Amino acid sequence: MVTKEQVLEALRDVEDPEVHKSIVELDMVRDIEISGSTVSVKVLLTITGCPLRTVIEKSVSDKLLALPGVEQAYVEIGTMSDEERAKFASKLRGREEPQSPPALLRPDAGVEFLAVASGKGGVGKSTVTANLAKALANEGLRVGVIDADIYGFSIPGIFGVKETRPTVIDELIIPIEVDNVKLISMHFFVPNNNPVVWRGPMLGKMLRNFFAEVHWGDVDVVLLDLPPGTGDIAMDVHQLLPKSKELIVTTPQTNAADVAVRAGVMGQRTNHEIIGVVENMSYFECGSCGEKAYLFGRGGGNQVASALNVSVLAQVPIASMDEQQNGLFAPQTPQGKAFKALAQAVIPALGLAVQA
Ligand SMILES: Nc1ncnc2c1ncn2[C@@H]1O[C@H](COP(=O)(O)OP(=O)(O)O)[C@@H](O)[C@H]1O
Ligand SMILES: [Mg+2]
Structure with missing residues (x-):
């Protein structure tokens, strides 16, 4: 007969498909019962009607049936109580003391930040x-985008997920994942696309929440799509992420380039290293x-690069x-090829390496 320990060991590989952590570590496996060649377990999910329940159910059952001597496996799916959900969320936050900085911002997290900035809007910063x-x-690389x-x-x-809303577990937000990129956007929290009228301090607070209240999991690099210009938010980012590097986007036009230089100078003044320019x-x-x-x-990219003493890392065609x-x-x-080359230039500039 198998033991409870063997069952837990076998289930350790099963991850919660949303938060990418072991269901055993997250304490989601309960009520293990073994009788002869039959094993039954209960798995507690965060919400009722979790769309991923069948995925979990099947992987748990497969793991149990792969154990020697197990011929029948019963998986019961349950839902966490409010109290259990709160415990689950604090496990994800990985924060024992409430005052410690968000996981993503800890110096030992090994996450690189790259803010994408431009002077003018409409130059293709978000693109x-x-x-x-x-x-x-x-x-x-494991990538996040704020x-x-x-x-x-x-x-x-741009990622085609305008209608999707992130799962929120006890105020902890699970980013939306598209093509292996984790996304978080104010858009997800604004009902019916209402225009947002925020005052400066609110913006900074929102941005802070994007670090503290979002379960990023393991990421190597986080890109930030900054608002155009050299204003408040840029200052907030500089304060929040003193070690962030910066990429400046411009078009070939002289007037766009002039404003892009100002955005870059602003970054340099707050000690953000500018890694290069994208035209x-x-x-x-x-x-x-x-x-x-x-x-x-012609020439906007070079104009910005030489003013900031960096190089043009990519020219993206129309x-x-x-x-x-x-x-x-x-x-x-x-365009796709230009972005591949840009990625290959950005990786070493951020001090990252790609695992072979
Ligand atoms: N290389 C390009 N070729 C064609 N259209 C582009 C290109 N880059 C951006 N665009 C378009 O230009 C518009 C502005 O781009 P966007 O990325 O939203 O700019 P920003 O974030 O700087 O305001 C969008 O409609 C986008 O699809
Ligand atoms: Mg934009």
């Missing part, structure tokens, strides 16, 4: 953030003739409408 995140994930452009949140739209909408390449048309002029899905470019498109 760059989203496509870079996807490209970094394609290189094997849509900190609290007025103009567009990250969920977006650099040119349009005619498919049949291969000629480049510089629809928005895409036609049918080349983008929402705003994500397929890997084989010229």
